[in-house]
Amino acid sequence: MNEIPAPETFPVTQRNRAKRLHERASYDREAVHAVLDAALLCHVAYVIDGQPYCTPTIHWREGDWLFWHGSSASRMLKSQKSGIPVCLTVAHLDGLVLARSGFHHSANYRSVMCFGNARIIDDPEDKAEALKAVVNRFYPARAAELRDNDPQEAKGTMVIGMRIEEASAKIRTGGVSDDPADIDARVWAGVIPVETRLGAPEICPKVPEGVSYPDHLAHFRQGRRLDEVLTESQTLYEKQG
Numbered sequence: 001m002n003e004i005p006a007p008e009t010f011p012v013t014q015r016n017r018a019k020r021l022h023e024r025a026s027y028d029r030e031a032v033h034a035v036l037d038a039a040l041l042c043h044v045a046y047v048i049d050g051q052p053y054c055t056p057t058i059h060w061r062e063g064d065w066l067f068w069h070g071s072s073a074s075r076m077l078k079s080q081k082s083g084i085p086v087c088l089t090v091a092h093l094d095g096l097v098l099a100r101s102g103f104h105h106s107a108n109y110r111s112v113m114c115f116g117n118a119r120i121i122d123d124p125e126d127k128a129e130a131l132k133a134v135v136n137r138f139y140p141a142r143a144a145e146l147r148d149n150d151p152q153e154a155k156g157t158m159v160i161g162m163r164i165e166e167a168s169a170k171i172r173t174g175g176v177s178d179d180p181a182d183i184d185a186r187v188w189a190g191v192i193p194v195e196t197r198l199g200a201p202e203i204c205p206k207v208p209e210g211v212s213y214p215d216h217l218a219h220f221r222q223g224r225r226l227d228e229v230l231t232e233s234q235t236l237y238e239k240q241g
Contacts, residue, residue: 015115016166024170029064031169035112036061037234038227039090040138044068046086046118059088060137061234064164066114067121067130069157083119086162092227096192097175100182108191110171116162130159133237140236141216196226 009027010016018025026032036042042059045052059068066088095108121127131154132143149157176189200222201213219232 010164010167012168013166016113016168018168018170024172026169026171027167028169031171032112032114032164032167033061034231035092035110035169035171036066036090036114038092038110038231040226040230042066042068042088042090044086044088044118046084048084058134059090060134062133066116066162066164067133067159069131069134069159074158083117086116086118088114088116088162093194094173095194097172098189098192099176100178100185100187100189104176104178104182106172106177108172108174108194110169112167112169114162114164114167116165118160118162121159121161127154127159130161131157136240137237138230138233139216140233140240142214145214198222198224198226198229 008029010029010032012027016027036059040058041056043054043056045054047053055070055074057068057070059066061067068088089112091109091111093107093109097104097106097108099105121130128149131149135143135146175191178189198220201217201220203213219229219236
């Protein structure tokens with residue numbers, strides 16, 4: 001979708017303003033995009049007939065637009081055909097923070113909350129492009145190697161789009177924040193890092209002989225951090241246009 005040049009920060013409103021530990025919050029577009037781009041999964045919260053729901057799904061980003069998809073039978077997606085307000089969140093756990101008091105135990109994390117009005121992407125051409133984008137965003141250039149979705153597959157999948165109207169990122173890094181009076185306590189304190197790393201690829205036994213690991217997966221190397229790989233995929237996807 002065509003984007004009008006946007007300001008460097010999202011507007012700060014009652015919806016996205018950090019209510020606690022505001023020093024950890026950022027409304028900078030690059031900070032918000034960075035957290036979104038490093039993730040594979042998000043949670044989408046919405047209300048149907050007064051009942052709140054929160055659905056985990058895969059998301060991808062193009063500019064200030066977020067997209068996600070699912071089965072056409074999904075209650076959430078059916079309800080969003082006419083467009084409804086949603087809150088989409090992403091969170092990364094980066095470390096366990098053990099302090100000298102229970103009150104100061106914490107976690108290092110990166111999180112984002114995005115607000116907007118979600119709607120079905122039902123134009124056939126836009127939908128077809130979106131279904132290619134969900135592959136290429138994570139595995140740049142892979143869609144060109146695959147067969148096209150058949151009509152039944154396309155019919156059975158809905159694509160949702162939401163322009164980010166308001167958003168905020170919240171990030172904690174660093175070590176323990178203890179009260180001065182607790183520093184001399186004979187209690188172990190520190191940070192236990194948390195990471196998700198890639199394992200060795202496991203080839204499907206039905207792959208024909210002579211088919212090698214594709215170049216577009218070169219950055220999916222064993223031992224790399226998943227968030228770093230996903231961020232690199234987003235950069236490659238944007239460069240390939």
